[in-house]
Amino acid sequence: MTTATQSAGGPGTTTSAAPAVIEATHITRVFPMASGQVTAVADISLTIAPGDHLAIRGPSGCGKSTLLHMLGCVDTASSGTLLFNGRDVATLSDRDRSLLRLTQIGFVFQRFFLLPMLTAWENIELPQAESGVGKAERRERTRELLDYVGLGKRAGHRPSELSGGEMQRVAIARALANRPRLLLADEPTGELDRTTGDQIAALLDRVNADGTAMVLVTHDPSLADRCQRVLTMRDGRVESETTR
Amino acid sequence: MNAIPFAWRSLRRQPARAALGILGVAAVGALLFDMLLLSNGLVLSMRDMLDRAGFDLRVTATDALPGQGPRLPKGLATAQAIAALPTVQAAMALRFADATLEVPGRAPLESGFQGVGGAGIRPWTVLRGRELATAGDVLINENVARTLGVEPGATLRLRPTCAGNDSLPAQTVTVAGVAKLPFDTLTAATVIASMETMATACGGDDSGDADLIMVGSRPDAEGNAGSDAAARAIAAAVPELKVLTNEELVGRLERGGFSYFRQISTVLTTVTLSFAVLLITVLLTVSVNQRLGDIAALRALGFSRGRVVSDVLSESGLIVGIGGLLSLPLGWGLAQLLDVILKRIPGLPAEAHFFVFAGEAVALHIVLLAATAVAAALYPVWIVARLPIAATLRNEVVS
Numbered sequence: 001m002t003t004a005t006q007s008a009g010g011p012g013t014t015t016s017a018a019p020a021v022i023e024a025t026h027i028t029r030v031f032p033m034a035s036g037q038v039t040a041v042a043d044i045s046l047t048i049a050p051g052d053h054l055a056i057r058g059p060s061g062c063g064k065s066t067l068l069h070m071l072g073c074v075d076t077a078s079s080g081t082l083l084f085n086g087r088d089v090a091t092l093s094d095r096d097r098s099l100l101r102l103t104q105i106g107f108v109f110q111r112f113f114l115l116p117m118l119t120a121w122e123n124i125e126l127p128q129a130e131s132g133v134g135k136a137e138r139r140e141r142t143r144e145l146l147d148y149v150g151l152g153k154r155a156g157h158r159p160s161e162l163s164g165g166e167m168q169r170v171a172i173a174r175a176l177a178n179r180p181r182l183l184l185a186d187e188p189t190g191e192l193d194r195t196t197g198d199q200i201a202a203l204l205d206r207v208n209a210d211g212t213a214m215v216l217v218t219h220d221p222s223l224a225d226r227c228q229r230v231l232t233m234r235d236g237r238v239e240s241e242t243t244r
Numbered sequence: 245m246n247a248i249p250f251a252w253r254s255l256r257r258q259p260a261r262a263a264l265g266i267l268g269v270a271a272v273g274a275l276l277f278d279m280l281l282l283s284n285g286l287v288l289s290m291r292d293m294l295d296r297a298g299f300d301l302r303v304t305a306t307d308a309l310p311g312q313g314p315r316l317p318k319g320l321a322t323a324q325a326i327a328a329l330p331t332v333q334a335a336m337a338l339r340f341a342d343a344t345l346e347v348p349g350r351a352p353l354e355s356g357f358q359g360v361g362g363a364g365i366r367p368w369t370v371l372r373g374r375e376l377a378t379a380g381d382v383l384i385n386e387n388v389a390r391t392l393g394v395e396p397g398a399t400l401r402l403r404p405t406c407a408g409n410d411s412l413p414a415q416t417v418t419v420a421g422v423a424k425l426p427f428d429t430l431t432a433a434t435v436i437a438s439m440e441t442m443a444t445a446c447g448g449d450d451s452g453d454a455d456l457i458m459v460g461s462r463p464d465a466e467g468n469a470g471s472d473a474a475a476r477a478i479a480a481a482v483p484e485l486k487v488l489t490n491e492e493l494v495g496r497l498e499r500g501g502f503s504y505f506r507q508i509s510t511v512l513t514t515v516t517l518s519f520a521v522l523l524i525t526v527l528l529t530v531s532v533n534q535r536l537g538d539i540a541a542l543r544a545l546g547f548s549r550g551r552v553v554s555d556v557l558s559e560s561g562l563i564v565g566i567g568g569l570l571s572l573p574l575g576w577g578l579a580q581l582l583d584v585i586l587k588r589i590p591g592l593p594a595e596a597h598f599f600v601f602a603g604e605a606v607a608l609h610i611v612l613l614a615a616t617a618v619a620a621a622l623y624p625v626w627i628v629a630r631l632p633i634a635a636t637l638r639n640e641v642v643s
Contacts, residue, residue: 065638074544075634095548102546110641113541117257122245127545129245174545187641 019086021182021213022048022071027080029066029236040066042236043080050181053208054215055224058233064217065186067233071215072105072184073097085181102131106175106212108204110187112167114159120146120170121155127177145173149203165196172203176212183207183214189223201226247551251558258531262563265527269567270574272520273613276513277575278582280605280612281598283509287498288600293593294490297367297426299336300471301459302488303478309496315339319454320439322482323362326459329481331474333462334364337454339442343435346401346414347392355388355433357404359442361452365460368436372396373421376438381420383436389422391433396421402435406446415445430587430594459487505598517616520564524620528560532624539628540636552628560621561614568613572606 029041041063048054048071056064069075070082073089082089084100092100101107114123124145128138146152149169159167168188175183188204189197201223208214216227224230232240245253255262294300303326306313316322316337323337343357360366366375368383373396376383382402384394394400396419403414417437428434437445439452461474475487488496498506532539539552579599586598 065641066634069634069637072544074637095550098543098546098548100546101544105546107541107544109541109544109637111537113538113640115253115538115542117253118245126245130547130551178546186637 020047020049020083021052021085022046023081023083023086024071024077025081025083027067027070027077027082029063029070029075030078039236041070041077044238045080046071046231046238048182048213048215050213051208051211052213052215053205053226053228054213055227055230056215056217056233057219057221057224057230058239060219062233063236064233066236068184068186068215068217071182072107073101102127103178104181106178106180106183108168108171108175108183108185108188110190112159112164112171112191114167114170114174116159119156119158120151120162120166120173123159123170124173124177127174131178133178141177142173145176148176149173163196164192165199168192168196168200169203172200172207176207181213183212185214185216187218187220188216189218189220197223247554247558248562250555251562254531254535254555254559255562261527261531265524265563266567266570268523268527269520269564269613270570272516272523273564273568273571273609274575274578276516276520276612277571277605277609278579278599279509279513279516280608281575281579281600281602282582283506283513284602284605285598285600286502286505286596287494288602289595289597290497290502291490291494292600293426293595294493297458298365299334299367299458299460300490301461301475301478302493303335303457303459303482304455304486304488307486309493313455315453315455316457316485318452319457320361320452322485323454323457325481326457326478327362327364329474329477331462331470331477332459334460335362336364336366336458337361337439337452338456338458339439339454340456341442341446342405343445344403344405344414345388345392345433345435346403347394347398350392353388353391353433355435357402357442357445358434358436359439359454360436361439361454362457367458368423368425370421370423373419376420376436376441379438379441379444380415380417381437381441382417383421383423384419385425385428385432385434386422387428387431387433388435389419394419402445404442404445406442409447412445412447417441417445426595427593428595429590429592431590432594513612517612520613520616521620524560524563524616525623527563528556528621528624529627531559532556532627536627536631536636537640540631540633540640543631543633544637549629552631553625556624556628557618557621560617560624564613564617564620568610571613572609576601 024044024046026043026045028043031038031040056067058064070077076090121142124142125138128141146155149172151166151169154166189200192200205226218224228244230242231238304313305316319337323335326332327335339359341357343355345353345355389395398419399416401414402417404412425434461470464470471489475489478487542552583597583599
């Protein structure tokens with residue numbers, strides 16, 4: 001199991017000497033609105049090292065998801081710099097940012113966003129195919145990931161045939177498909193009941209323990225408490241950061 | 245999974261909507277195909293009829309269309325002189341008049357009366373009986389045979405109207421055969437006789453005059469059509485007459501009344517294509533708008549902008565491609581139905597067709613549908629290409 005989870009989870013274990021996955025320096029995100037500019041994220045500096053397990057907490061509208069989207073390179077900072085693996089994300093073309101997301105970052109969404117017309121197997125295989133992984137390797141990796149998330153027997157099921165927890169497991173497997181350095185999860189238990197949410201939280205813990213840096217956005221204190229670092233935000237700023 | 249299988253799965257996700265789109269394209273594509281066939285069908289049909297008649301040149305007195313200008317004096321003699329040219333295989337003089345045909349116990353029948361002279365090819369096909377052989381013989385078409393109840397061997401009274409003179413005495417003629425004429429209309433009653441028989445019937449004062457000489461050229465040594473060489477030879481031999489090839493005749497028809505069909509076809513093609521573009525644009529836009537969250541998630545997972553754009557284009561291509569394939573047999577079937585209706589237009593040869601299958605029409609149909617697929621996808625592609633990933637994901641959660 002250890003070998004399978006390591007290959008499923010990520011490149012290796014945390015070492016303090018390893019270069020940071022993300023180095024954000026004074027990043028700010030401002031949205032122009034009809035009523036004036038709204039600052040969603042203000043002057044946040046943050047480093048995420050390989051194997052880090054970080055939760056971002058805070059009330060609704062405090063800028064958690066916006067920060068997560070910037071860390072995941074789906075949104076760009078209005079000011080400040082964000083380095084991913086030492087590369088300034090702002091200098092990358094849209095195509096290069098897509099490639100970066102495809103190969104280095106995994107996303108888990110609150111609403112799963114599995115493609116309904118594809119089976120669990122095909123949803124997991126899709127990012128691998130997009131990044132050019134060969135068929136045999138894809139097959140092996142997909143089987144490995146389905147076993148890893150405990151859905152080896154549900155490979156041929158479509159999302160409509162899966163429970164919420166199962167869908168989120170498939171979504172986690174999909175996020176891990178290309179062995180990302182960083183896994184981002186936006187309210188991963190937000191649509192799930194307590195028991196299922198705990199199971200997903202345990203799965204995410206395991207992914208992190210297997211070496212993948214992880215950033216979670218959550219309202220759920222019990223999920224945040226499982227993380228090594230907790231960042232609390234208010235009005236777009238970091239109110240506090242605690243490390244266990 | 246590349247864009248096309250992915251698009252196929254997306255279509256299958258909403259089978260009813262996909263089926264509606266495909267059927268809509270099939271219906272619109274069928275109309276488009278018919279318009280393309282109609283734009284050139286009558287011209288192609290006329291060209292085919294002219295070629296099948298066995299004559300590739302028409303000689304007339306003026307530039308007027310055959311039968312619509314002044315007569316050729318001594319046309320029969322001229323036809324014989326033309327037939328003697330080395331580049332000419334056959335020449336037939338033709339004169340048009342009208343006649344009233346009478347059979348005891350039947351109502352008189354107004355008919356066309358054609359006098360022919362000269363040896364060689366005949367444009368008609370004898371269905372029953374025999375060819376014209378002796379003076380007083382006539383050939384009749386099926387309409388005459390059916391209306392008057394006469395068959396080969398029967399006699400009938402023929403009262404001609406020659407050069408406006410309708411007070412000529414009736415002649416008794418013998419039906420030698422029933423023939424099919426290539427340019428007869430559906431309802432035409434036609435009787436054919438030799439020019440000598442016609443001259444006798446017309447009072448014998450204009451023997452040999454013709455409205456038209458039809459000429460079949462002799463193929464060259466390589467077997468190619470010798471129309472041009474024959475036309476040059478005829479023009480040199482009888483410079484006062486006008487020689488018209490089948491191509492030139494078709495060209496005149498195309499520039500004349502037949503151009504209406506092309507204009508109507510162009511207008512209807514444009515309207516049809518506009519409907520197709522609107523239909524597919526609406527379907528794809530609805531489909532894309534319902535999947536914005538999925539598309540934003542795919543982008544977040546690392547799918548490039550080009551990839552999601554090609555997914556939408558492929559979806560459009562599949563709808564139009566499948567609908568377009570269905571539209572060909574559907575359009576062809578519809579064309580047969582429309583052809584039957586349109587052929588009832590008075591004055592058109594029964595053998596003429598408005599819809600003639602042509603490879604060019606199929607090729608143009610494919611090109612236009614491909615352009616439709618691209619044009620219809622433009623707006624949904626624009627939505628997908630400009631989709632803000634973060635804002636869309638946020639909106640999906642908020643909604």
